[in-house]
Amino acid sequence: MNLFRLAGDMTHLVSVVVLLLKIHTIKSCAGVSLKTQELYALVFAARYLDLFVHFVSLYNTVMKLVFLASSFSIVWYMRKHKIVRRTYDREHDTFRHHFIVLPCLVLALLINERFTFREVMWAFSIYLEAVAILPQLVLLQRTRNIDNLTGQYVFFLGAYRVLYILNWIYRYFTEPHFVHWISWIAGIVQTMLYADFFYYYIISWKNNVKLELPA
Numbered sequence: 001m002n003l004f005r006l007a008g009d010m011t012h013l014v015s016v017v018v019l020l021l022k023i024h025t026i027k028s029c030a031g032v033s034l035k036t037q038e039l040y041a042l043v044f045a046a047r048y049l050d051l052f053v054h055f056v057s058l059y060n061t062v063m064k065l066v067f068l069a070s071s072f073s074i075v076w077y078m079r080k081h082k083i084v085r086r087t088y089d090r091e092h093d094t095f096r097h098h099f100i101v102l103p104c105l106v107l108a109l110l111i112n113e114r115f116t117f118r119e120v121m122w123a124f125s126i127y128l129e130a131v132a133i134l135p136q137l138v139l140l141q142r143t144r145n146i147d148n149l150t151g152q153y154v155f156f157l158g159a160y161r162v163l164y165i166l167n168w169i170y171r172y173f174t175e176p177h178f179v180h181w182i183s184w185i186a187g188i189v190q191t192m193l194y195a196d197f198f199y200y201y202i203i204s205w206k207n208n209v210k211l212e213l214p215a
Contacts, residue, residue, distance in 0.1 A: 008163035015156035022149040028087040031150040035097040035135035041071040047125035092142045095135035104128040130186040158194035
């Protein structure tokens with residue numbers, strides 16, 4: 001654990017809180033991609049298969065439970081809640097997210113740290129997380145109507161990954177034999193996908209205008 005890792009975890013947590021605040025308090029999921037939320041639920045389900053068999057720390061276990069519970073709660077709200085589901089933008093959230101799941105699974109079968117079920121699922125979750133934000137970014141680009149909470153959610157989600165990259169850099173120089181190519185490359189790809197959003201988010205914040213992404 002170091003400052004960058006802790007800041008990354010807290011930023012990730014803030015992104016989830018912001019999204020749950022929007023959905024639970026305002027009773028709206030307008031501008032939120034259900035496809036991305038389903039992918040994140042799959043990411044955490046695949047990554048945390050060791051939840052009840054491998055104890056690292058109380059902090060680690062609590063964070064796993066929080067992300068699992070929150071991701072499936074968000075999917076439930078958007079699919080089943082009688083008020084929230086009416087605000088879901090099915091017309092624009094049409095990214096075929098199923099087509100990115102299979103390539104990630106195949107890649108995990110081919111490139112992993114150890115060819116065991118849990119390690120393959122861990123690699124799968126890393127690859128899938130790298131591209132899980134795509135449906136959300138496409139939705140925002142299509143609608144161009146980005147409210148403050150949705151914009152903040154995506155910003156904090158991207159910031160968490162940037163902080164994790166700083167964490168890896170710090171650990172590379174302070175811990176012997178710290179090399180995790182799978183996480184590193186996937187994390188860089190994931191951060192690059194946010195680059196365009198970051199640019200327009202910062203511009204809108206700087207000029208105090210509504211956030212809009214180019215069509």
